[in-house]
Amino acid sequence: MSKAFTKETDADGDEQDGLLPEIPAGAKNYITPQGYARLRSELLQLIDEERPKIVEVVHWAASNGDRSENGDYIYGKKRLREIDRRIRFLTKRLELAEITDPAVHHGHDQAFFGATVTYAEESGQERTITIMGIDEADTAQGQVSWVSPIARALLKAREGDVVKLVTPLGAQEIEVLEVRYPAPPGLTR
Structure with missing residues (x-):
């Protein structure tokens, strides 16, 4: 089978599909204390609230049987991939953050x-x-x-x-x- 028809991995697009610019090579990720707090708050909200809710929905939908036509399951899995991608992105950005007041x-x-x-x-x-x-x-x-x-x-x-x-x-x-x-x-x- 041609490589053109294979599924891309979930790790692709960690830079949020180009929505935010990449940090220039060798540069620091300067951020204000307020900006850092907003990103950290979003990360914690995704990890502690949103992701567990979606996992619960996917688990429930999977228990209903046929997953191929199960909209809750299909949408839930897609949403989980989006959440996980955002969590990876935010984690990387916060690790590189240099808080500057x-x-x-x-x-x-x-x-x-x-x-x-x-x-x-x-x-x-x-x-x-x-x-x-x-x-x-x-x-x-x-x-x-x-x-x-x-x-x-x-x-x-x-x-x-x-x-x-x-x-x-x-x-x-x-x-x-x-x-x-x-x-x-x-x-x-």
Whole structure:
């Protein structure tokens, strides 16, 4: 039989089918304490709650006899594979995680991991982004991964610096207007 018709293993796709970028070779998986807590919470919820429920459904469905036409069994096994793949992914990412608290830079004007940076493009348009970890960045919330081109251009820049941003449309200069960090716990502004 041709290899084209064989079933792929469950281990394939551990990088979540390309939904999240891979960590660059030799780089650390920087993450905020809040991001780490969210990933860990998801992992524990999958292990302690969701997976046992699905195992119970699959066990019940298997006891009903013919599995070839048993929707509960077929769906349950598929869902178990998805859960196990996500558990493996989260476990790997958490093992590689380097927790970095952006609050340690509170009051500084240089952009590091966790900074919220306001910058002006050549057109004069101002944008604000927060530099986050690969596994926690949400572009809809104005968060970008620290490995993204804009974050790479802004990292280590100070307020007032003009940096070069290389995009598919060509290079442009952007000016750093403001750099902010969250306040450490217990410190009010």
